[in-house]
Amino acid sequence: MLRRSMITCLGVVMIGVPAIAAYGSGSSRSSTLVVDDNFSFLVGKGTDPARGGVDIDTAPFFHAVYETLLTYKLGDTSKPVPNVALSYKASPDAKKFIFTLRKDIHFSNGDPLTAADVVFTYKRLLNLNDTPAYLLEGITGASAPSKYTFVLQSSASNPAIPAIVTNQALGIVDSKVLQAQGGLDTPDAATKDTASKYLETHSVGSGPYVLVSANTSQIVMKANPRYRGAKSTFTTIIYRCNIPAATQQINARRGKNEIELNLSGDQANSLKGSSNLNVKAFTSANLYYLFVNQDPNITAAGANPHFVNAVRYGLNYSGLVQLGGSGAARAAGPIPSQFFGALPRSAALKRDVTLAKRELAASGLDHPSIQLNYETTSTGVSEALAAKIKADLLSIGIEVELNGQPGSISLPNLRANKDPMSLRIWVPDYPDPNDYLSFLPGQIVGRHAGWKQGANVGLERAGAQASATSNDKLRAKLFRAIQVAMEKQSPILPLFNPGQVLVSSKNLTNVVLNPVWYLSLAEIGTTK
Amino acid sequence: LVVRRVVALVFLCFGLTLLGFVLTEVVPSNPAQANLGERAAANPAIVQAYRERYGLNKPIVERYERYLERLVLHGDLGNSELSGRPVRDDLRDYVPATAELALISMFMALIVGIPVGVWAAMKAQTRSDQVIRLISLGGMSVPPFWLALIALYLFFYKFNVFPGVGRLDPIDLPPPHATGLLTVDALIAGKFGLFWSALQHVLLPALVLAVANVGVFARFTRSAVLEVVHEDYVRTARAKGMPRRVIVPRHIVRAALPPVLTVIGLAFGNVLTGTVLVENIFAWPGIGQYSYMSTTSLDLPAIVGVMLFVGFVYIIMNLLVDVLSAMVDPRLRAG
Numbered sequence: 001m002l003r004r005s006m007i008t009c010l011g012v013v014m015i016g017v018p019a020i021a022a023y024g025s026g027s028s029r030s031s032t033l034v035v036d037d038n039f040s041f042l043v044g045k046g047t048d049p050a051r052g053g054v055d056i057d058t059a060p061f062f063h064a065v066y067e068t069l070l071t072y073k074l075g076d077t078s079k080p081v082p083n084v085a086l087s088y089k090a091s092p093d094a095k096k097f098i099f100t101l102r103k104d105i106h107f108s109n110g111d112p113l114t115a116a117d118v119v120f121t122y123k124r125l126l127n128l129n130d131t132p133a134y135l136l137e138g139i140t141g142a143s144a145p146s147k148y149t150f151v152l153q154s155s156a157s158n159p160a161i162p163a164i165v166t167n168q169a170l171g172i173v174d175s176k177v178l179q180a181q182g183g184l185d186t187p188d189a190a191t192k193d194t195a196s197k198y199l200e201t202h203s204v205g206s207g208p209y210v211l212v213s214a215n216t217s218q219i220v221m222k223a224n225p226r227y228r229g230a231k232s233t234f235t236t237i238i239y240r241c242n243i244p245a246a247t248q249q250i251n252a253r254r255g256k257n258e259i260e261l262n263l264s265g266d267q268a269n270s271l272k273g274s275s276n277l278n279v280k281a282f283t284s285a286n287l288y289y290l291f292v293n294q295d296p297n298i299t300a301a302g303a304n305p306h307f308v309n310a311v312r313y314g315l316n317y318s319g320l321v322q323l324g325g326s327g328a329a330r331a332a333g334p335i336p337s338q339f340f341g342a343l344p345r346s347a348a349l350k351r352d353v354t355l356a357k358r359e360l361a362a363s364g365l366d367h368p369s370i371q372l373n374y375e376t377t378s379t380g381v382s383e384a385l386a387a388k389i390k391a392d393l394l395s396i397g398i399e400v401e402l403n404g405q406p407g408s409i410s411l412p413n414l415r416a417n418k419d420p421m422s423l424r425i426w427v428p429d430y431p432d433p434n435d436y437l438s439f440l441p442g443q444i445v446g447r448h449a450g451w452k453q454g455a456n457v458g459l460e461r462a463g464a465q466a467s468a469t470s471n472d473k474l475r476a477k478l479f480r481a482i483q484v485a486m487e488k489q490s491p492i493l494p495l496f497n498p499g500q501v502l503v504s505s506k507n508l509t510n511v512v513l514n515p516v517w518y519l520s521l522a523e524i525g526t527t528k
Numbered sequence: 529l530v531v532r533r534v535v536a537l538v539f540l541c542f543g544l545t546l547l548g549f550v551l552t553e554v555v556p557s558n559p560a561q562a563n564l565g566e567r568a569a570a571n572p573a574i575v576q577a578y579r580e581r582y583g584l585n586k587p588i589v590e591r592y593e594r595y596l597e598r599l600v601l602h603g604d605l606g607n608s609e610l611s612g613r614p615v616r617d618d619l620r621d622y623v624p625a626t627a628e629l630a631l632i633s634m635f636m637a638l639i640v641g642i643p644v645g646v647w648a649a650m651k652a653q654t655r656s657d658q659v660i661r662l663i664s665l666g667g668m669s670v671p672p673f674w675l676a677l678i679a680l681y682l683f684f685y686k687f688n689v690f691p692g693v694g695r696l697d698p699i700d701l702p703p704p705h706a707t708g709l710l711t712v713d714a715l716i717a718g719k720f721g722l723f724w725s726a727l728q729h730v731l732l733p734a735l736v737l738a739v740a741n742v743g744v745f746a747r748f749t750r751s752a753v754l755e756v757v758h759e760d761y762v763r764t765a766r767a768k769g770m771p772r773r774v775i776v777p778r779h780i781v782r783a784a785l786p787p788v789l790t791v792i793g794l795a796f797g798n799v800l801t802g803t804v805l806v807e808n809i810f811a812w813p814g815i816g817q818y819s820y821m822s823t824t825s826l827d828l829p830a831i832v833g834v835m836l837f838v839g840f841v842y843i844i845m846n847l848l849v850d851v852l853s854a855m856v857d858p859r860l861r862a863g
Contacts, residue, residue: 134571247811408559415570
């Protein structure tokens with residue numbers, strides 16, 4: 001009796017379970033694209049462009065569903081091109097931008113897109129004062145002098161505005177629908193806007209796709225039949241979240257019309273032989289950098305310019321690049337090569353151990369030591385880099401104490417400008433060299449490094465000049481000159497742009513990394 | 529007993545909320561700086577709006593008072609700093625996913641672990657007993673995350689027996705929300721295809737989680753049965769000529785159940801609250817993932833919400849175990 005019942009129970013589990021699993025498996029998904037990402041998607045902020053639009057992980061969704069005034073061509077972020085705006089005109093001082101809109105655009109519900117919708121979108125983002133509001137810092141006016149003309153006014157010169165308006169957080173929303181759902185663009189929007197709830201289940205854009213559903217596992221989009229542009233290859237896109245890299249590795253082998261975003265170089269290499277996969281390594285526009293704090297109250301050694309030079313010449317940059325994954329490349333300056341104003345990689349500073357030792361001797365410091373702060377990561381990349389930096393600097397006589405902490409502890413410390421030495425990553429906010437003015441004295445990264453306003457008047461003046469002209473050729477020249485000077489004078493040392501591997505099914509085309517919206521889902525196609 | 533446990537639940541909830549607030553205050557951090565990006569964190573207006581939105585500009589005592597007031601009067605757990613939504617809504621999304629996984633996993637572990645444990649006890653010190661003990665020890669010792677990866681590789685990639693990760697096939701849309709358990713909701717909606725899809729997806733992670741508990745249940749059942757198998761009343765029943773099929777379930781298993789129930793209760797609590805790694809590998813959007821996200825971003829309302837949920841689960845499980853134990857063993861009722 002006992003034996004019989006036990007065998008029955010075991011039988012249920014051992015035979016029944018796989019049988020149930022096998023039954024009916026294998027649904028058709030010929031016109032469905034599946035993208036696996038490892039981010040934690042949170043319904044709420046994750047579907048409202050004015051709240052979560054700058055999050056790089058949800059960027060492909062926003063880019064597919066909402067349209068922006070200007071955009072970029074696939075694989076080219078050097079110059080914005082027309083999109084909702086047919087053209088734009090900047091004032092000579094780069095304080096006023098006039099955009100002329102297309103007249104044939106409709107939202108997915110059929111409402112026409114006019115300048116009033118653009119005004120509402122921009123004012124709502126500003127007044128919500130949620131994370132993406134920084135994009136419109138310094139904007140003093142957004143107005144619609146006519147039905148298809150939109151004007152943006154800035155208090156200071158801002159030639160980066162054409163690049164900024166490509167950001168998916170500024171994706172234009174249907175103001176009529178959103179206002180009916182509690183959306184506000186008034187100064188009290190931060191506390192009274194309730195439209196995010198509606199956006200959890202609906203999209204109000206004019207892009208090539210519309211939101212079907214979003215939950216804690218995935219975002220599902222369907223092609224927008226009212227989209228004015230070219231028809232997309234896939235009728236359905238499923239953007240899955242919380243898929244760890246190890247699982248993506250398995251999914252890649254089994255998947256069809258599938259893209260995996262988070263495989264490490266090693267994991268991707270193990271897939272290179274697969275006949276049904278494309279494994280492409282890209283150089284990301286993100287930047288790993290190291291700084292030595294200049295504030296003597298934080299570290300006495302760091303405030304010594306010879307010590308900073310010893311670090312500058314003591315680092316084994318090529319060794320660090322190797323830890324950055326497939327596609328990683330040495331950064332000559334903070335501005336990544338995808339943006340205009342970047343230095344050629346060949347201009348990057350190289351290791352010079354003799355010079356580093358000479359500088360250390362000149363510093364007068366005897367066996368100096370310094371604490372290196374960094375944010376611990378699940379991938380272990382920062383940890384490996386920190387260990388390499390410690391080894392490099394030890395070889396020239398500098399003792400580095402490693403202090404890796406989770407972001408919740410590490411970031412507040414960084415932003416209180418208290419890191420003696422710090423290893424960090426900069427993710428571009430918009431593809432324009434103006435974003436990298438942050439690395440100058442008195443600016444965001446400069447302040448973190450204790451590099452205060454007035455610390456290098458020449459660089460600061462050049463930065464102010466570069467940020468105040470709308471002549472892109474002149475700006476590019478000025479930014480290159482700034483970076484050349486920073487290479488030898490700055491306590492902030494650009495290390496490398498990390499690699500990013502995209503693994504996709506062999507039949508997929510146009511799977512290209514973009515520094516703003518990560519992937520342009522609507523442009524992904526298939527081989528004939 | 530029930531009243532005592534309910535009173536304990538109230539005190540426990542109070543203690544957990546207090547602990548959550550105090551611990552988060554003790555940690556040297558700043559949620560606005562930890563959660564905002566570089567430029568946003570450098571913008572005083574955005575930081576100020578963030579602090580006002582989540583009440584961080586108020587003293588901790590005032591925040592705690594307001595939190596308790598909203599919790600008691602409206603059952604409101606506050607808004608998550610990470611999702612920007614009410615924590616109650618977040619929990620409503622994440623808890624059912626874990627509950628579905630835990631229920632099916634426990635069912636699997638029970639229908640295998642208990643009979644195997646009884647069998648091993650009845651065959652104590654024989655070769656079959658030794659093999660079962662070895663296998664159950666192996667099941668308990670294998671790290672679930674490793675087993676999860678191996679299972680996914682073999683049964684999804686290599687043999688295609690199970691579908692991939694997630695709760696449903698990517699092209700399937702979830703059924704209308706009734707319980708949050710997709711298998712149940714699909715049946716309620718009359719969508720049998722969706723039911724199969726949900727069932728197929730939950731089986732592999734449930735099996736992985738069940739493996740360790742099969743070992744635990746088998747070992748505890750074996751040991752509990754061995755303690756009663758030589759009792760006088762069992763010998764008397766045998767002497768009276770009762771058949772084995774009556775003695776084993778009625779006289780042996782029933783008497784051995786109370787300690788096993790305690791272990792089952794604890795195991796169920798563990799599965800409900802501690803499956804973060806397996807959830808991660810199977811991309812299962814459960815409470816483990818939510819607690820990990822909220823902890824790493826210092827999302828206090830979400831952290832306290834999860835703490836309350838975990839405390840609630842353990843209190844309820846203990847209560848259930850006590851009631852069930854009293855039902856199966858009259859001696860406990862008298863006590």
